Each structure stands twice: as C-alpha cells, then as structure tokens.
Amino acid sequence: MARQSGSLTSLLSRSRFLAKTRYRVCRAILVNNIVSFFIVSFFLLSLAACGPSADPPRATSDCVACHQDATPGIVIDWELSTHSTNGVDCVMCHGGDHRTEEDVALAGVATPDVCATCHPIQVEQFAGGKHALAWTSMNAMPTTHFLPMALTEGMKGCGGCHRIGLKSEEEIKTIKAQDGLFGLSSCDVCHTRHLFSVKEAREPQACRTCHMGFDHPQWEMYSSSKHGVRHLLKQNGTLPEHAQAPTCQTCHMPEGDHGVRTAWGFLAVRLPMPEDPQWAEDRATILQALGVLDPDGNPTPRLDVVRQADVARLTQEDWQRERDRMTGICEQCHSENLVRAELAKGDEMIRETDRLLAEAIRIVSALYRDGVLVRPEHYAYDYPDLLAFHDAPSRIEQ
Ligand code: HEC
Ligand code: HEC
Ligand code: HEC
Ligand code: HEC
Ligand code: HEC
Ligand code: HEC
Ligand code: HEC
Ligand code: HEC
Structure with missing residues (x-):
C-alpha cells in the first residue's frame, strides 16, 4: 500500500488540481466517505499536507533522506521555511519522478x-x-x-x-x-x-542584486538617500521600529502588489508627444534613434517590439495611472506640495536630458550623411541605434 500510494503520489503530484486540493483539504479537514482508491490516496496526501506531525508520504522522506547527503544546505533551508511547517514538500514543487542519483534530469521545474x-x-x-x-x-x-x-x-x-x-x-x-x-x-x-x-x-536588499550598477543605480541612490539611510538605521537598531522610512517595496509594491511598473520606465520615453514644441522635436529624434519611428516619423516594426515588451507607456492614461499611484504613496508621509514639486523636478530633468541626447543624435546622424562616420550595414537609417547600447560601433557613437 505504501508503495502504491508512493507511485500514485508521483503520478499525480504534478497536477495543479491535486496541489490545490491538497492545500484546501489541509485547511478544511477532511474527507468522510472513503469509497474509492483515489479518495484513499487523497486522504494520505492530505495528512501529509497537514504538517510534520503526520506521516509524510514515502516519496518526500526519500527525497529528504538522500538530499541530506546530496545537498544538505537545501534541506536545512527548507526545514526552516513555512512551506515545511505547512507540509509543502519537495514533491509538490519538483514532482516525484526523480528518485535516484542516475535520474536527476527527471526532477521537475518549480x-x-x-x-x-x-x-x-x-x-x-x-x-x-x-x-x-x-x-x-x-x-x-x-x-x-x-x-x-x-x-x-x-x-x-x-x-x-x-x-x-x-x-x-x-x-x-x-x-x-x-x-x-x-x-x-x-x-x-x-x-x-x-x-x-x-x-x-x-x-530593500532583496532588490539590490539587480537594481545596481551604472545603468540602473537604484540601490546606490536609495541607500545614500535619507529614505534609505533611515531604513538602514532601523535595520541596525539605531532608530525605533516604527520610525517612518520607505523601502523600495513601500513605493513599488504597495500592499504587496507583485506587478511592478513605473510611469516613465527605464528609457523615459513615452507617448503622446509633449506640448512643448522643442521637447516634442527632441523626443521624436530619440524615437527615431530607438528605431521606433522612421525618418519620416512613421512607426516601424520595432514599435511592436516596444509594445510587446511594454518598454514605454503609450497613452497618457497609462502614464497618469502610475503617477497618481506613486503620488498617493508619497502623501502618506509628505505634503501634497512637497510631492508635486519633487516629481516635477524629476520630469524637468528628463526634458533637459532629452535636449542633450537629441543634439548628440543629430550630430552623429549628420556625420553618417556626410560620410565622416561609416554607418554599419545593419542600421536601417542614418541614425545611431540607441538599442546597441555599449556595443555601438565607435567611441563617437558611444
Ligand atoms: C502546495 C501548495 C504550495 C505551493 C506549490 C507553493 N506554496 Fe508557498 N506557501 C504555501 C503555504 C501553505 C504557505 C504558508 C502560508 C501561510 O502561512 O499562510 C506558503 C508560504 C509562502 C510564502 C510566505 C513565506 C513566509 O515567510 O511567510 C512565500 C514567499 C511562498 N510561499 C512562495 C512560494 C513560491 C515562490 C512557490 C513556487 C516556487 C510556492 N510558494 C509554492 C503553499 C504552497
Ligand atoms: C538516492 C538519492 C536521491 C533521492 C532519493 C532524490 N534525489 Fe534529488 N538529487 C540527488 C542527487 C545526487 C542530485 C544531484 C546533486 C548534485 O549534482 O550535487 C539530485 C538533484 C536534484 C535536483 C536538482 C536537479 C538539477 O537539474 O539540478 C532536484 C530538484 C532534486 N534532486 C529533487 C529531488 C526530489 C523532489 C526528490 C524526491 C522525489 C529527490 N530529489 C530524491 C539525489 C537524490
Ligand atoms: C516551494 C517550492 C519548492 C519546494 C517545496 C522545494 N523546492 Fe527545490 N527548488 C524550487 C525552486 C523555485 C528552485 C529553482 C529552480 C530554478 O531556478 O530554475 C529549486 C531548485 C532546487 C534544486 C537545484 C538548485 C540548486 O540550488 O542546486 C535542488 C537540488 C532542489 N531544489 C531540491 C529540493 C529538495 C531536496 C526539496 C525538499 C527538501 C525541495 N527542493 C523543495 C522550489 C522548491
Ligand atoms: C520583486 C520581488 C519579488 C518577486 C519577484 C516575487 N515576490 Fe513574492 N513577495 C515580495 C514581497 C516584497 C512580499 C511581501 C509583500 C507584503 O509586504 O505583503 C512578497 C510576499 C509573497 C507572499 C506572501 C504573501 C502574504 O500575504 O503572506 C507570497 C505567497 C509570494 N510573495 C509569492 C510569490 C510568487 C509565487 C512569486 C512569483 C510569481 C513571487 N512571490 C515573486 C517580493 C517578491
Ligand atoms: C520614496 C519612494 C521610492 C523609493 C523608496 C524607491 N523608489 Fe524607485 N522610483 C520612485 C519614483 C517616484 C520613481 C519615478 C517614477 C516615475 O516614472 O514617475 C521611481 C523609479 C524607479 C524605477 C524606474 C526607472 C527609473 O530609475 O526611473 C525603478 C526600476 C525603481 N524606481 C526601483 C527602485 C528600487 C530597486 C528601490 C530600492 C533600492 C527604489 N526604487 C526605491 C520612488 C521610489
Ligand atoms: C533578479 C533581478 C531583479 C530583482 C531581484 C529585482 N528586479 Fe526589478 N527589475 C529587474 C529587471 C531586469 C527589470 C526590467 C524589466 C523589463 O525588462 O521590463 C526590472 C524592473 C523593475 C521595475 C519597473 C521599472 C519600469 O520600467 O517601470 C520596478 C519598479 C522594479 N523592477 C522594482 C523592483 C523592486 C522593488 C525589487 C525588490 C523588491 C526588484 N525590482 C527586484 C530585475 C530585478
Ligand atoms: C545587474 C543586473 C542587470 C544586468 C546584468 C542587465 N540588466 Fe537590463 N535591466 C536591469 C534592471 C534592474 C532594469 C530595470 C531598470 C530601470 O527600469 O531603471 C533593466 C532594464 C533593461 C531594459 C529596459 C526594459 C524596459 O522595458 O524598460 C532592457 C532593454 C535591458 N535591461 C536589456 C539588457 C541587456 C541587453 C543586458 C546585457 C547586455 C542587460 N540588460 C543586463 C538589470 C540588469
Ligand atoms: C513612509 C514615509 C515616507 C514616504 C512614503 C516617502 N517619504 Fe520622503 N521622506 C520621509 C522621511 C522620514 C524623510 C526625512 C525627512 C527629513 O530629512 O527630516 C524623507 C525625506 C524626503 C526628501 C528629502 C527632503 C527633506 O525634506 O528632507 C524628499 C525630496 C522626499 N522625501 C520625497 C519623497 C517622495 C517624492 C516620495 C514619494 C515618491 C516620498 N518621499 C515618500 C518619509 C517618507
């Protein structure tokens, strides 16, 4: 019986339905009329899902016993997790197909x-x-x-x-x-x-491994700002627990929302075009160098890529929604006036930067047309390709 339920476990453990059922059943204890083979199996599984006091199914004790030698660190971490105390075991995330050192490739992907x-x-x-x-x-x-x-x-x-x-x-x-x-x-x-x-x-350290370095130095900016310094002083016990100090998550994952997105985004280009005519012209030049608009200002196939990867906010509403959400967060601690003024300073910096960038693009563009710089064959137009990033052909483009 133990063996039967073991192989049934491995057979069924990858089905979403079962995992859901196991979780629910654990909470809502339990089945009363055990009439069929399946229900018997569910019963055993549910017991296992209810925590360490119940007998774990054989498959998991096998995993743990062997992995205590194979990868002891993983077993220690898992034992410390709320998954372990809630009976969420190795099999539930990796399936039960891999059982020996020889069939490691059968381990399922979580x-x-x-x-x-x-x-x-x-x-x-x-x-x-x-x-x-x-x-x-x-x-x-x-x-x-x-x-x-x-x-x-x-x-x-x-x-x-x-x-x-x-x-x-x-x-x-x-x-x-x-x-x-x-x-x-x-x-x-x-x-x-x-x-x-x-x-x-x-x-905030959870974000640090990626949001750092020269092209997205959010960790460096945050940890040296008053917001970050205060939070770090809370972490080391200098400031009291309830001292106010926003983390990356306070501003970007309000209420634990896992869907991160900002108004401007990484490249800080968006539609519609701004009303300021100079800024509109500069942004059009940048969109051309991004390959999103052709030299006549018409959309190219790359606009579809931008759309698919959600690289830019393409409507005023998309941008405004994120801006309003962020403003609401700042206003939990600051006055409306301070917040409006600070965010406006940021927008103004983007305008000034666009000015400089567009000017540089036009210079390189003219050098291509005059034949002073050789335009790489794979560039569609007489514009430097901004999406080549640091792999631009010469120091001048870089
Ligand atoms: C079979 C169900 C199940 C699966 C599959 C599962 N979890 Fe969980 N998870 C739980 C349960 C039960 C808890 C404890 C919830 C509670 O305490 O309310 C939990 C808790 C968590 C927590 C909170 C931990 C804490 O410190 O409180 C995180 C984070 C988490 N799971 C992430 C994941 C991730 C990521 C995956 C996929 C790789 C995953 N879980 C797969 C059932 C599951
Ligand atoms: C008889 C020993 C043994 C048993 C039983 C066992 N494993 Fe493994 N497992 C290994 C070894 C050895 C490796 C490879 C580790 C290494 O390369 O250092 C491995 C690797 C893995 C990997 C990583 C696979 C990869 O591609 O990197 C996962 C996930 C895994 N096991 C999960 C499980 C689960 C879940 C079970 C229970 C159903 C289980 N193991 C049972 C010995 C075992
Ligand atoms: C909540 C789901 C979950 C549970 C429970 C779980 N794992 Fe994993 N495991 C993962 C995830 C996620 C990865 C990373 C996969 C990736 O990055 O592609 C992983 C990766 C692994 C790896 C390979 C990566 C490495 O660091 O070597 C091994 C080995 C492994 N798990 C073993 C186990 C063992 C043994 C157990 C039970 C003690 C277990 N896992 C329980 C989710 C889980
Ligand atoms: C960018 C970082 C990040 C990633 C990626 C991430 N999480 Fe989380 N997760 C968090 C944070 C932060 C919290 C705490 C939210 C809060 O304060 O309530 C959290 C909380 C959780 C919780 C506990 C919720 C609760 O109310 O107890 C679960 C479950 C969870 N995450 C699952 C997942 C799953 C599944 C994925 C993959 C789709 C995932 N997380 C990816 C940062 C992340
Ligand atoms: C006080 C709130 C706040 C904190 C704390 C904060 N951010 Fe931000 N973040 C913002 C605002 C505001 C923007 C600009 C939003 C816009 O586009 O208008 C932004 C923009 C971003 C962007 C988009 C690209 C960019 O640089 O403009 C990323 C990514 C980001 N933050 C990540 C992080 C990370 C990671 C942390 C922690 C190390 C962090 N933020 C801390 C408010 C915050
Ligand atoms: C494993 C690396 C990694 C970690 C860890 C990580 N991020 Fe990110 N984050 C990225 C990447 C890569 C992108 C760009 C996504 C894309 O291509 O659209 C991104 C994008 C973002 C954006 C969207 C910026 C925009 O364009 O609007 C925000 C906000 C953000 N991350 C916040 C966070 C926060 C907060 C944390 C920590 C809780 C975190 N990230 C942890 C890699 C990471
Ligand atoms: C150190 C971690 C890290 C590495 C390495 C990295 N990125 Fe990123 N990347 C990020 C983060 C974080 C963001 C989001 C930054 C922001 O919004 O300010 C991002 C954003 C992007 C974006 C913008 C996406 C969008 O929708 O706005 C592109 C494109 C991109 N990266 C491409 C690349 C390419 C290509 C490489 C390799 C040459 C690379 N990245 C290497 C962390 C990294
Ligand atoms: C959880 C509370 C909290 C949130 C949310 C928050 N801040 Fe702060 N902020 C603070 C504290 C506390 C200080 C330090 C005040 C001081 O220097 O005396 C601070 C300082 C500042 C400063 C430095 C100027 C000054 O008065 O010292 C600026 C600028 C600022 N915040 C802007 C913002 C913006 C913009 C947002 C939203 C994107 C925001 N903050 C969100 C708590 C918060």
Whole structure:
C-alpha cells in the first residue's frame, strides 16, 4: 500500500488540481466517505499536507533522506521555511519522478505555474507587471545578440538579472537541458529558495542584486538617500521600529502588489508627444534613434517590439495611472506640495536630458550623411541605434 500510494503520489503530484486540493483539504479537514482508491490516496496526501506531525508520504522522506547527503544546505533551508511547517514538500514543487542519483534530469521545474497552484494572486499580479517581461525585453535587444554566447549563455551577463522574466515552455526546456535547475522560476529572486521568506523579500536588499550598477543605480541612490539611510538605521537598531522610512517595496509594491511598473520606465520615453514644441522635436529624434519611428516619423516594426515588451507607456492614461499611484504613496508621509514639486523636478530633468541626447543624435546622424562616420550595414537609417547600447560601433557613437 505504501508503495502504491508512493507511485500514485508521483503520478499525480504534478497536477495543479491535486496541489490545490491538497492545500484546501489541509485547511478544511477532511474527507468522510472513503469509497474509492483515489479518495484513499487523497486522504494520505492530505495528512501529509497537514504538517510534520503526520506521516509524510514515502516519496518526500526519500527525497529528504538522500538530499541530506546530496545537498544538505537545501534541506536545512527548507526545514526552516513555512512551506515545511505547512507540509509543502519537495514533491509538490519538483514532482516525484526523480528518485535516484542516475535520474536527476527527471526532477521537475518549480515554475511560477507550480507556485500558482497555491499562490494564484501573486502569480497573476507578477505576470501583469514589468518583471514578467524581463526575459522578453532582453532578447528583443539587438545588443544581446552581438555579445559572444560564451558571455551570455547560462544565466550570465544579461541573463543574470533578466532571469526574473517569465519564459515559454520551449525556452524552459532548452535552458534546463543546458543549465539544470537554475534561472527558470522567477519567484525565487526576492524570497530566495528554499526559505522563501517573506521577511527577506520585504527588505530593500532583496532588490539590490539587480537594481545596481551604472545603468540602473537604484540601490546606490536609495541607500545614500535619507529614505534609505533611515531604513538602514532601523535595520541596525539605531532608530525605533516604527520610525517612518520607505523601502523600495513601500513605493513599488504597495500592499504587496507583485506587478511592478513605473510611469516613465527605464528609457523615459513615452507617448503622446509633449506640448512643448522643442521637447516634442527632441523626443521624436530619440524615437527615431530607438528605431521606433522612421525618418519620416512613421512607426516601424520595432514599435511592436516596444509594445510587446511594454518598454514605454503609450497613452497618457497609462502614464497618469502610475503617477497618481506613486503620488498617493508619497502623501502618506509628505505634503501634497512637497510631492508635486519633487516629481516635477524629476520630469524637468528628463526634458533637459532629452535636449542633450537629441543634439548628440543629430550630430552623429549628420556625420553618417556626410560620410565622416561609416554607418554599419545593419542600421536601417542614418541614425545611431540607441538599442546597441555599449556595443555601438565607435567611441563617437558611444
Ligand atoms: C538516492 C538519492 C536521491 C533521492 C532519493 C532524490 N534525489 Fe534529488 N538529487 C540527488 C542527487 C545526487 C542530485 C544531484 C546533486 C548534485 O549534482 O550535487 C539530485 C538533484 C536534484 C535536483 C536538482 C536537479 C538539477 O537539474 O539540478 C532536484 C530538484 C532534486 N534532486 C529533487 C529531488 C526530489 C523532489 C526528490 C524526491 C522525489 C529527490 N530529489 C530524491 C539525489 C537524490
Ligand atoms: C502546495 C501548495 C504550495 C505551493 C506549490 C507553493 N506554496 Fe508557498 N506557501 C504555501 C503555504 C501553505 C504557505 C504558508 C502560508 C501561510 O502561512 O499562510 C506558503 C508560504 C509562502 C510564502 C510566505 C513565506 C513566509 O515567510 O511567510 C512565500 C514567499 C511562498 N510561499 C512562495 C512560494 C513560491 C515562490 C512557490 C513556487 C516556487 C510556492 N510558494 C509554492 C503553499 C504552497
Ligand atoms: C516551494 C517550492 C519548492 C519546494 C517545496 C522545494 N523546492 Fe527545490 N527548488 C524550487 C525552486 C523555485 C528552485 C529553482 C529552480 C530554478 O531556478 O530554475 C529549486 C531548485 C532546487 C534544486 C537545484 C538548485 C540548486 O540550488 O542546486 C535542488 C537540488 C532542489 N531544489 C531540491 C529540493 C529538495 C531536496 C526539496 C525538499 C527538501 C525541495 N527542493 C523543495 C522550489 C522548491
Ligand atoms: C520583486 C520581488 C519579488 C518577486 C519577484 C516575487 N515576490 Fe513574492 N513577495 C515580495 C514581497 C516584497 C512580499 C511581501 C509583500 C507584503 O509586504 O505583503 C512578497 C510576499 C509573497 C507572499 C506572501 C504573501 C502574504 O500575504 O503572506 C507570497 C505567497 C509570494 N510573495 C509569492 C510569490 C510568487 C509565487 C512569486 C512569483 C510569481 C513571487 N512571490 C515573486 C517580493 C517578491
Ligand atoms: C520614496 C519612494 C521610492 C523609493 C523608496 C524607491 N523608489 Fe524607485 N522610483 C520612485 C519614483 C517616484 C520613481 C519615478 C517614477 C516615475 O516614472 O514617475 C521611481 C523609479 C524607479 C524605477 C524606474 C526607472 C527609473 O530609475 O526611473 C525603478 C526600476 C525603481 N524606481 C526601483 C527602485 C528600487 C530597486 C528601490 C530600492 C533600492 C527604489 N526604487 C526605491 C520612488 C521610489
Ligand atoms: C533578479 C533581478 C531583479 C530583482 C531581484 C529585482 N528586479 Fe526589478 N527589475 C529587474 C529587471 C531586469 C527589470 C526590467 C524589466 C523589463 O525588462 O521590463 C526590472 C524592473 C523593475 C521595475 C519597473 C521599472 C519600469 O520600467 O517601470 C520596478 C519598479 C522594479 N523592477 C522594482 C523592483 C523592486 C522593488 C525589487 C525588490 C523588491 C526588484 N525590482 C527586484 C530585475 C530585478
Ligand atoms: C545587474 C543586473 C542587470 C544586468 C546584468 C542587465 N540588466 Fe537590463 N535591466 C536591469 C534592471 C534592474 C532594469 C530595470 C531598470 C530601470 O527600469 O531603471 C533593466 C532594464 C533593461 C531594459 C529596459 C526594459 C524596459 O522595458 O524598460 C532592457 C532593454 C535591458 N535591461 C536589456 C539588457 C541587456 C541587453 C543586458 C546585457 C547586455 C542587460 N540588460 C543586463 C538589470 C540588469
Ligand atoms: C513612509 C514615509 C515616507 C514616504 C512614503 C516617502 N517619504 Fe520622503 N521622506 C520621509 C522621511 C522620514 C524623510 C526625512 C525627512 C527629513 O530629512 O527630516 C524623507 C525625506 C524626503 C526628501 C528629502 C527632503 C527633506 O525634506 O528632507 C524628499 C525630496 C522626499 N522625501 C520625497 C519623497 C517622495 C517624492 C516620495 C514619494 C515618491 C516620498 N518621499 C515618500 C518619509 C517618507
């Protein structure tokens, strides 16, 4: 019987329905008329899902017993997790197909779909936010494909951070064959495996591994701002627990919303065009150098890429919604006047920067037309391609 239910466990444990049922049944104890083979199995599974006091199904005790030698650190973290105390075991996330040292390749991938069986809200929010698109937007960049594969394959380089994005089943298969179980699951970047700690995810350090460095120095900006310094002083016990100090999450994940998105975004270009004629002209030049508009100002196929990867807010409403949400958060601690003035300063900086950038683009553009600089063949127009980033052909374009 034990053996039968063991193999049935492995057979059924990958079905969403079962995982959902296990979770629900655990809470709502239990089945009363055990009439069929299936229900007997559910009964055993439910007991296991109710916590460490019940007999765990054989499959999981097998995993743990062997992994205490194979990967002791993982077992320790899992034992410390609320998953372990709630009976969410190895089999529920990895399936039960892999049972020996020889069949490691059969271990299942804990994709967000697997987490969704028990945490549908977080997965749905995440899927609607910008993080979910990180893999897509990275692959949409020409620069990604100029880099030598040895520098990018295997969640190195761009993928080291952009692994947070959702991947298709096909992509997961390819990556798993190359790398094993790493970089496929998205959900383990802020609450890292196998603790999956909500406390860890609430601290700004959870964002630090990616939101740092010269092209997105949010950690450096935050940790040296009054907001960040105050929070760090709270962490080391200098300031009292209830001293006010916003974290990245306070401003970007209000009420635990997993769907992150800002008004301006990374590239700080958006539609509709601004009313200020100079700014509108500068932004048109930038859109042309992004390859989104052709020299006549008409949309190119790249606009579809931008749309798919949600790189820019394309309507006033899309932008305003995020701006209003953010303003509401600041106003929990500051006056409306301070907030309006501070955000306006930010917008003004974007306008000034657009001025400088557009001027530089026009200079390079003229050098292409005059034949002083050689335009690379794969550039469609007489514009430097901003999406080549640091891989621009010469120092002048860079
Ligand atoms: C007889 C020993 C043994 C048993 C039983 C066992 N494993 Fe493993 N498992 C291993 C070894 C060895 C590795 C490879 C570790 C290494 O390379 O250092 C591994 C690797 C894994 C991996 C990583 C796969 C990858 O591609 O990197 C996962 C996930 C995993 N096991 C989960 C489980 C689960 C879930 C169970 C129970 C259903 C289980 N293991 C049962 C020995 C075992
Ligand atoms: C079979 C159901 C199940 C699956 C699958 C599952 N979880 Fe959980 N998870 C739980 C339960 C039960 C809790 C404890 C909830 C509670 O205390 O209310 C929990 C708690 C959590 C917490 C909060 C931990 C804390 O410190 O309080 C996080 C974060 C989490 N899970 C993330 C994940 C991620 C990421 C995945 C996928 C890799 C996942 N879970 C898969 C059932 C599941
Ligand atoms: C809540 C879901 C969940 C549970 C429970 C869980 N894992 Fe994992 N496991 C993951 C995720 C997510 C990954 C990362 C996969 C990736 O990045 O592609 C992972 C990766 C792994 C890896 C390979 C990565 C590495 O760091 O070596 C091993 C080995 C592993 N798990 C073993 C286990 C064992 C053994 C247990 C039970 C003690 C277990 N897991 C329980 C979600 C889970
Ligand atoms: C960008 C970082 C980040 C990523 C990625 C992330 N989380 Fe979270 N998660 C958080 C934060 C922050 C919290 C705490 C929210 C709060 O304060 O209520 C949290 C809380 C949770 C909780 C506990 C909710 C509760 O109310 O107890 C669960 C469950 C969870 N996340 C699941 C997931 C799943 C599933 C994924 C993958 C789709 C995921 N998370 C990806 C940051 C993240
Ligand atoms: C006090 C609130 C607040 C805190 C704390 C905060 N941010 Fe922001 N963040 C903002 C505002 C406001 C914007 C600009 C929004 C807009 O586009 O109008 C922004 C923009 C961003 C952007 C979009 C690109 C950019 O740089 O403009 C990212 C990414 C980001 N923040 C991440 C983080 C991370 C990571 C942390 C923590 C290290 C953090 N933020 C801390 C308020 C905050
Ligand atoms: C594993 C790396 C990683 C971690 C950890 C991470 N992020 Fe991100 N984040 C990214 C990437 C990559 C993007 C760009 C996504 C894209 O391509 O659309 C991004 C985008 C964002 C954006 C959207 C900016 C925009 O364009 O509007 C916000 C806001 C953000 N992250 C906040 C956070 C916060 C807050 C945390 C911590 C709780 C966090 N991130 C943790 C990698 C990460
Ligand atoms: C250290 C982590 C890290 C590395 C490495 C990294 N990125 Fe990013 N990337 C991020 C973060 C974080 C954001 C979001 C920043 C923001 O909004 O200010 C981002 C944003 C982007 C965006 C903008 C997406 C959007 O929709 O706004 C693109 C495109 C991008 N990265 C491409 C790449 C490429 C190509 C590489 C490799 C050459 C790369 N990244 C390497 C962390 C990283
Ligand atoms: C959780 C409360 C909280 C939130 C939310 C918050 N702040 Fe702050 N902020 C503070 C505290 C506390 C200080 C330090 C005040 C001081 O220097 O005496 C501060 C300082 C500042 C300062 C430095 C100027 C000064 O008065 O010292 C600026 C600018 C600022 N915040 C802007 C913002 C903006 C813009 C937002 C929203 C994007 C925001 N803050 C959200 C609490 C908050």
